[in-house]
Amino acid sequence: MMNEFDIIKKFFQQQSIHRKDVILGSGDDCALLKSPPDQLLAVSMDTLISGVHFPKDLSAYEIGYKSLAVNLSDLAAMGAIPAWFTCGLSLPDFDEDWCKEFSRGLFDLANQYHIELIGGDLTRSKILSITIQAHGFVPKELALRRDGAKIGDKIYISGKLGHAILKNYYHRPEPRINLGLALRGKAHSCIDISDGLIADLSHILESSKLGASIYMDKIPVVHQDALISGDDYELCFTARAELNLESDPKLSEYNISCIGQMESQKGLRIYQPDGALWIPEKSGYQHF
Amino acid sequence: MMNEFDIIKKFFQQQSIHRKDVILGSGDDCALLKSPPDQLLAVSMDTLISGVHFPKDLSAYEIGYKSLAVNLSDLAAMGAIPAWFTCGLSLPDFDEDWCKEFSRGLFDLANQYHIELIGGDLTRSKILSITIQAHGFVPKELALRRDGAKIGDKIYISGKLGHAILKNYYHRPEPRINLGLALRGKAHSCIDISDGLIADLSHILESSKLGASIYMDKIPVVHQDALISGDDYELCFTARAELNLESDPKLSEYNISCIGQMESQKGLRIYQPDGALWIPEKSGYQHF
Numbered sequence: 001m002m003n004e005f006d007i008i009k010k011f012f013q014q015q016s017i018h019r020k021d022v023i024l025g026s027g028d029d030c031a032l033l034k035s036p037p038d039q040l041l042a043v044s045m046d047t048l049i050s051g052v053h054f055p056k057d058l059s060a061y062e063i064g065y066k067s068l069a070v071n072l073s074d075l076a077a078m079g080a081i082p083a084w085f086t087c088g089l090s091l092p093d094f095d096e097d098w099c100k101e102f103s104r105g106l107f108d109l110a111n112q113y114h115i116e117l118i119g120g121d122l123t124r125s126k127i128l129s130i131t132i133q134a135h136g137f138v139p140k141e142l143a144l145r146r147d148g149a150k151i152g153d154k155i156y157i158s159g160k161l162g163h164a165i166l167k168n169y170y171h172r173p174e175p176r177i178n179l180g181l182a183l184r185g186k187a188h189s190c191i192d193i194s195d196g197l198i199a200d201l202s203h204i205l206e207s208s209k210l211g212a213s214i215y216m217d218k219i220p221v222v223h224q225d226a227l228i229s230g231d232d233y234e235l236c237f238t239a240r241a242e243l244n245l246e247s248d249p250k251l252s253e254y255n256i257s258c259i260g261q262m263e264s265q266k267g268l269r270i271y272q273p274d275g276a277l278w279i280p281e282k283s284g285y286q287h288f
Numbered sequence: 289m290m291n292e293f294d295i296i297k298k299f300f301q302q303q304s305i306h307r308k309d310v311i312l313g314s315g316d317d318c319a320l321l322k323s324p325p326d327q328l329l330a331v332s333m334d335t336l337i338s339g340v341h342f343p344k345d346l347s348a349y350e351i352g353y354k355s356l357a358v359n360l361s362d363l364a365a366m367g368a369i370p371a372w373f374t375c376g377l378s379l380p381d382f383d384e385d386w387c388k389e390f391s392r393g394l395f396d397l398a399n400q401y402h403i404e405l406i407g408g409d410l411t412r413s414k415i416l417s418i419t420i421q422a423h424g425f426v427p428k429e430l431a432l433r434r435d436g437a438k439i440g441d442k443i444y445i446s447g448k449l450g451h452a453i454l455k456n457y458y459h460r461p462e463p464r465i466n467l468g469l470a471l472r473g474k475a476h477s478c479i480d481i482s483d484g485l486i487a488d489l490s491h492i493l494e495s496s497k498l499g500a501s502i503y504m505d506k507i508p509v510v511h512q513d514a515l516i517s518g519d520d521y522e523l524c525f526t527a528r529a530e531l532n533l534e535s536d537p538k539l540s541e542y543n544i545s546c547i548g549q550m551e552s553q554k555g556l557r558i559y560q561p562d563g564a565l566w567i568p569e570k571s572g573y574q575h576f
Contacts, residue, residue: 029362041322049412
């Protein structure tokens with residue numbers, strides 16, 4: 001029978017990439033890390049719980065992949081470049097195959113973005129849950145905050161919304177790290193679409209103390225509930241209208257669409273194709 | 289009915305201290321932080337689960353306090369000075385009184401050590417669990433790692449072991465932050481006693497690739513099981529014998545005791561008062 005230290009050694013200390021700025025990784029009281037002096041440290045923490053954030057029968061590989069992906073999506077939305085992550089894993093039982101597959105999903109994504117696992121905690125609980133904290137870097141002036149939108153900014157989203165409900169997209173969201181980096185110095189504000197477009201765009205409006213109009217026929221969706229369904233992990237961002245980001249060749253690979261504009265009048269107005277206002281019954285996923 | 293954003297605003301964004309190095313706290317995709325250029329970032333993550341790490345009937349105040357304390361103890365064991373923390377909280381129900389008391393316990397300790405809550409995640413789960421990550425700073429040359437012990441080092445512990453089983457100590461462990469700072473430049477290695485002296489000292493032996501002898505009559509204990517019981521959160525450290533840390537006036541307030549010495553022969557030898565070796569049946573708490 002393996003104990004917790006054996007499990008950690010066998011499955012969580014075997015990542016193939018090693019960063020030079022990790023002075024001491026897992027295996028001590030703390031990890032020791034070297035931050036670049038000219039940039040800010042960007043950190044984001046997300047908890048995923050079996051039966052709440054993913055179906056109970058989801059494969060260990062997909063759980064590992066998604067747990068890190070949702071955090072990388074937050075770094076993307078800040079325009080940060082990934083560096084390190086920690087993982088708190090609570091398991092009902094120790095199942096060697098499960099741990100092997102979970103860590104494979106985790107590291108497949110981690111290696112792709114050169115982000116190193118530097119520590120965490122392994123505990124026993126009746127319910128499977130994973131808390132990951134991702135760390136990245138961004139120069140202060142280039143951070144894509146929620147509170148920077150300006151009146152007249154065009155509002156954009158990347159990709160199509162509503163894919164999450166289709167199985168594949170739900171389980172392996174692609175974090176838009178490269179788009180976040182491409183938006184540095186261009187976008188005034190940015191957020192990732194994790195709870196649904198309406199809920200998440202509303203955070204930009206509140207933080208920026210402005211309102212907006214968006215147009216349903218300009219929003220690429222794969223089904224009707226796309227505006228209030230979560231887990232898409234595309235980016236929603238605003239930029240000066242004159243930049244015409246929808247025609248920017250450096251952004252063409254991300255399939256961005258202009259869906260509306262920022263306005264001084266508070267609140268979010270959603271226009272149907274016939275020009276009538278659409279009032280959603282709910283705006284997005286809420287835990288309480 | 290409050291939703292998750294209301295809960296966060298009301299109970300978790302009202303900390304009275306604000307650090308200058310927190311450029312952006314909770315409420316965006318990421319927190320943005322300024323690290324000191326001449327020091328390393330030390331990070332530690334711990335998960336506490338109701339019914340595993342604390343009794344189910346423990347008060348919300350004590351749960352909040354202890355959740356942060358165990359992480360501060362890891363910073364102490366690294367000789368790091370606390371700066372920021374994140375908190376992932378999974379709650380079975382939303383109970384306004386519970387959240388109020390939990391955050392009061394959390395912030396009472398946080399304010400004492402000037403450590404600021406910079407973000408986290410609030411989710412719903414059948415089982416109450418808390419994952420905290422603490423961040424601190426330490427100059428590279430002064431970090432108290434586990435792998436620095438040398439042959440002939442004296443082995444020390446602070447305080448008395450076994451208090452944890454007595455209710456009060458179990459629930460409000462005092463993190464030895466100031467002792468950790470006082471040991472900078474003096475101790476060769478250090479660990480906090482979270483799983484029991486034998487288990488934790490064994491980590492120093494393994495990391496430093498050495499062995500040790502310790503003497504039961506030199507170990508201050510409050511009861512017989514103290515060597516294998518966890519949750520004490522005192523520090524165990526080693527230092528050059530000639531430093532005689534037990535007589536160092538700068539350390540007198542921490543009640544440190546020399547309990548043995550590091551040796552080249554691998555393994556941990558525990559001597560009883562009559563000189564016979566003592567072989568423990570188990571070495572400390574294990575989750576799996």
